[in-house]
Amino acid sequence: MAVYRKTYQPYEGVVTPAWSRFLIIPRYAFEEMRKSRFLSLFALGSLVFPLINAFIIYMSHNLGALQAVGLEVPRFLSAQVLFLTLLGFQNMLALFLAFFAGPGLVSPDLANNALPLYLSRPFSRAEYCLGKGSVLLILMSLMTWVPGLLLFGFESYYEGFGWMRENLRLASGIFFGSWIWILFLTLLSLAISAWVKWKPVAAALLFGTVFVSGGIAAMINATLSTQWGHIINITHLVGSVWMGLLGEPVRRGAGAVFFRVARGEEIPLWCCWASLLSICGFCLYLLAKKVKGVEVAR
Amino acid sequence: MQPVIELDGLVVRFGERPILKELSGSFSGRAIGLLGPNGAGKSTLINTLLGFHKPAAGTARILGRDIRSEARAVRALTGYMPENDAFIANMSGVRFVRLMAELSGLPREQAMERAHEAFFYVGLGEARYRNIGTYSLGMKQMAKLAQAVVHGPRLLFLDEPTNGLDPPARRRMIQLIQEIAGRGDVHLVISSHLLRDVEECCDQVLILRDGRIAAFCNLEEERRANRRFLELETRGSSEDFIRDVERMGCETAVSSTGRLKLVLPDGLQIRSLYELACARQVQIRRLHHKRDSLEDIFLKAMENGHGRL
Numbered sequence: 001m002a003v004y005r006k007t008y009q010p011y012e013g014v015v016t017p018a019w020s021r022f023l024i025i026p027r028y029a030f031e032e033m034r035k036s037r038f039l040s041l042f043a044l045g046s047l048v049f050p051l052i053n054a055f056i057i058y059m060s061h062n063l064g065a066l067q068a069v070g071l072e073v074p075r076f077l078s079a080q081v082l083f084l085t086l087l088g089f090q091n092m093l094a095l096f097l098a099f100f101a102g103p104g105l106v107s108p109d110l111a112n113n114a115l116p117l118y119l120s121r122p123f124s125r126a127e128y129c130l131g132k133g134s135v136l137l138i139l140m141s142l143m144t145w146v147p148g149l150l151l152f153g154f155e156s157y158y159e160g161f162g163w164m165r166e167n168l169r170l171a172s173g174i175f176f177g178s179w180i181w182i183l184f185l186t187l188l189s190l191a192i193s194a195w196v197k198w199k200p201v202a203a204a205l206l207f208g209t210v211f212v213s214g215g216i217a218a219m220i221n222a223t224l225s226t227q228w229g230h231i232i233n234i235t236h237l238v239g240s241v242w243m244g245l246l247g248e249p250v251r252r253g254a255g256a257v258f259f260r261v262a263r264g265e266e267i268p269l270w271c272c273w274a275s276l277l278s279i280c281g282f283c284l285y286l287l288a289k290k291v292k293g294v295e296v297a298r
Numbered sequence: 299m300q301p302v303i304e305l306d307g308l309v310v311r312f313g314e315r316p317i318l319k320e321l322s323g324s325f326s327g328r329a330i331g332l333l334g335p336n337g338a339g340k341s342t343l344i345n346t347l348l349g350f351h352k353p354a355a356g357t358a359r360i361l362g363r364d365i366r367s368e369a370r371a372v373r374a375l376t377g378y379m380p381e382n383d384a385f386i387a388n389m390s391g392v393r394f395v396r397l398m399a400e401l402s403g404l405p406r407e408q409a410m411e412r413a414h415e416a417f418f419y420v421g422l423g424e425a426r427y428r429n430i431g432t433y434s435l436g437m438k439q440m441a442k443l444a445q446a447v448v449h450g451p452r453l454l455f456l457d458e459p460t461n462g463l464d465p466p467a468r469r470r471m472i473q474l475i476q477e478i479a480g481r482g483d484v485h486l487v488i489s490s491h492l493l494r495d496v497e498e499c500c501d502q503v504l505i506l507r508d509g510r511i512a513a514f515c516n517l518e519e520e521r522r523a524n525r526r527f528l529e530l531e532t533r534g535s536s537e538d539f540i541r542d543v544e545r546m547g548c549e550t551a552v553s554s555t556g557r558l559k560l561v562l563p564d565g566l567q568i569r570s571l572y573e574l575a576c577a578r579q580v581q582i583r584r585l586h587h588k589r590d591s592l593e594d595i596f597l598k599a600m601e602n603g604h605g606r607l
Contacts (some may be wrong), residue, residue, distance in 0.1 A: 015405075108386070112386060122374040122402065293345065
């Protein structure tokens with residue numbers, strides 16, 4: 001119907017499947033983000049390191065090309081170290097993305113009372129959170145496990161099927177390790193965004209939760225001569241979980257400095273899982289308390 | 299005719315505090331006005347019907363769908379214009395309404411088309427590409443109406459739709475509401491403090507007081523009934539006069555200004571009132587035909603408590 005027919009018309013056409021509607025939120029968010037030069041550059045910049053790694057992999061399997069032009073053959077890093085470094089670096093970038101994009105996810109909707117508009121439609125609170133979370137999950141995936149697995153496939157192409165089969169744990173570690181981190185970050189960002197309306201404060205709180213927790217953990221460890229302070233050190237917890245996923249050999253490797261687990265300071269793996277899950281549970285509780293159609297004054 | 303809203307012993311509590319107390323009734327008007335003093339439970343009732351509050355007991359049905367078990371289907375049938383400022387920041391008006399349409403299930407192209415239509419419909423066609431944060435209060439009200447109707451709901455909840463509007467904008471809003479209600483294929487529930495707005499737009503009125511139904515009035519029937527309403531200004535001791543008038547079959551009420559309001563039964567002539575006044579030595583200084591205004595109905599409901607008027 002043309003816009004000049006200014007009359008109310010009921011809608012009787014087809015409707016989209018209910019399961020896919022949460023994806024509308026990230027689509028609109030990405031359209032907005034595209035307008036931000038900084039975020040666009042950041043997203044592009046995050047692909048530089050995987051490209052460098054792809055170049056390293058290519059060169060390490062094309063030594064003949066180097067020798068042919070008379071260059072000395074360099075000594076490249078092992079594949080395991082390369083992938084672990086990539087995992088650590090890219091996931092650190094994901095954290096910075098959360099600093100920039102996370103605080104603005106829910107807080108503007110709360111400040112502008114937009115939640116009743118979302119939730120008065122056939123659209124649930126869970127879908128709202130999933131939609132908002134998808135903004136980060138999709139971007140972070142494109143930064144972390146997607147390039148990681150692409151590089152793994154690239155390396156497998158050169159090394160052959162046998163290598164791929166032997167190192168499948170590395171691929172699964174990249175995939176699940178990244179997912180654990182980005183899910184954790186997403187939940188934390190959403191919860192902080194839901195409770196702190198002022199973006200800089202929300203970003204600072206997110207920063208503090210991740211970094212200051214490490215400092216506090218170090219103080220507890222030093223004061224009480226224990227390693228249990230790491231139970232609140234988020235990067236330590238994530239690093240420990242990664243080690244569990246990637247296996248013992250990685251422990252000796254370099255890379256993933258940001259998520260490093262110092263020798264002798266390990267805490268049991270189940271404690272790390274329990275601590276991470278508790279924080280996630282708390283974030284979900286905070287979200288459930290805040291993401292509502294209406295606030296009730298009891 | 300299928301009822302629009304059926305309340306079946308609906309109870310809503312906030313903590314231990316009961317807000318809606320066993321509301322029951324069936325309403326099938328095209329436009330149902332929701333009236334009541336502050337804290338009567340009007341917004342809570344709307345929010346409960348939309349699924350924002352869980353009933354502590356009882357239930358309600360909207361167009362035959364249960365709000366407890368079919369909340370999603372209920373929300374697919376309804377549109378909601380909240381009372382307070384509500385919008386999404388950093389978005390143009392048309393983009394905001396398009397997003398709302400898509401969340402209601404419209405495909406992208408249809409959502410875009412209808413968002414433009416809705417904006418023209420509410421009279422904001424020229425401002426549709428402006429950031430919604432820059433809209434005036436009246437424009438925001440219209441944008442809220444646009445997002446409420448964009449997906450073509452069968453039931454529209456309008457919470458204080460004329461809040462903050464200047465007289466021309468209010469007139470325009472009332473016209474739009476009357477036009478929507480007049481179509482017949484969409485029902486409205488209008489919550490308002492402004493009795494005049496409700497009187498102009500609604501054919502049924504539900505009056506809440508302290509979480510209960512204080513009165514329900516079918517304005518349409520009242521208008522059609524052609525009952526004979528009179529307003530008398532008298533001088534002299536009128537108590538006996540009023541008692542005798544009631545004995546003659548009249549319904550009476552004394553207004554806050556001391557005027558006597560009457561509904562004459564069939565067959566009773568006005569002359570009889572003069573004769574009675576003469577017998578009781580009461581002077582009738584003024585007499586004119588006047589029906590109960592919504593204000594009278596509202597005030598009576600506030601005095602009387604429950605019941606059907």
